[in-house]
Amino acid sequence: MNPREARFSDRVVLITGAASGLGLATARRFAGEGAHLVLVDWAADALDSAVAVISSAGTKVIGIEGDVSKAETAQRAVSAAVEAFGRIDVLFNNAGIDPLTARSLVETTEEQWDSIFGVNLKSFFLFVRETIPVMKANGGGAIVNTASSAGMKASSQEAAYGISKAAVIALTRALARDFSGDGIRTNAICPGFLEAMTSDRRAGVPEEQLRARSAKASQLVPMGREGTYDEVAQAVLFLASDESSYTSGASLLMDGGWIA
Numbered sequence: 001m002n003p004r005e006a007r008f009s010d011r012v013v014l015i016t017g018a019a020s021g022l023g024l025a026t027a028r029r030f031a032g033e034g035a036h037l038v039l040v041d042w043a044a045d046a047l048d049s050a051v052a053v054i055s056s057a058g059t060k061v062i063g064i065e066g067d068v069s070k071a072e073t074a075q076r077a078v079s080a081a082v083e084a085f086g087r088i089d090v091l092f093n094n095a096g097i098d099p100l101t102a103r104s105l106v107e108t109t110e111e112q113w114d115s116i117f118g119v120n121l122k123s124f125f126l127f128v129r130e131t132i133p134v135m136k137a138n139g140g141g142a143i144v145n146t147a148s149s150a151g152m153k154a155s156s157q158e159a160a161y162g163i164s165k166a167a168v169i170a171l172t173r174a175l176a177r178d179f180s181g182d183g184i185r186t187n188a189i190c191p192g193f194l195e196a197m198t199s200d201r202r203a204g205v206p207e208e209q210l211r212a213r214s215a216k217a218s219q220l221v222p223m224g225r226e227g228t229y230d231e232v233a234q235a236v237l238f239l240a241s242d243e244s245s246y247t248s249g250a251s252l253l254m255d256g257g258w259i260a
């Protein structure tokens, strides 16, 4: 194993929204670098197949099915991690939704507002609240939160989503202030256009419209393309690793130069 592969050897990594997209790409990278994994998602079939694929390569993986916006899910996931591995070194708060019909605030229903904030923000609070005492008991850890470029610059027609991601950036800073002194670093990633829209947004959207989004991204982004999940996953591993030992409270924009 070369030194890079050993960055997460025997470290315990808990990932929310781990059954697809960015969460899954990141889980694969952590597994490739020696970590033990706790994967949380409410999409049971996708979670089962993620656990099967990753564990077949020899990684120890636990799958926890549940709604991340419920305190009970966070408690169950953290308890399972402690029971199986005795510690949590990295928390990757990543689950997120972006309902297509919640456009401007005038077109956003109260139910949509509550579910967007439940998944995109409250779940981060719930998982952090359960995990930090475990990290403190083990002398520290790293938390990485998935925000978005939409939390830095308002995007049209997804107001509640952007507000929830701006709040994730604020939550990241609050955690850095309160817990960096305990050896717990907290940082956020802010991806721009990625290779696929979140699965809830993608559901029911015709292929033609998906291609149009891709073409629009290519025009808007100076690099002329969307980012890949794996490109973002590599940044998550950097922020979770000792290579970023003096970085806490940062929000790393990864948007191909879009909002510069």
Ligand code: NAD
Pocket: 016, 017, 018, 019, 020, 021, 022, 023, 040, 041, 042, 043, 046, 066, 067, 068, 069, 094, 095, 096, 097, 098, 119, 146, 147, 148, 149, 190, 191, 192, 193, 194, 195, 196, 197, 198, 199, 200
């Ligand atoms: P995705 O839909 O592929 O992955 C999200 C995962 O979270 C899914 O597996 C889904 O089942 C799970 N999930 C959603 N709500 C849940 C809940 N209540 N309980 C448990 N699991 C739940 O989307 P993705 O593109 O991988 O997005 C991951 C993160 O990246 C999200 O926070 C998203 O807002 C953010 N992001 C995505 C993009 C993009 O273009 N795709 C851009 C910027 C930021």
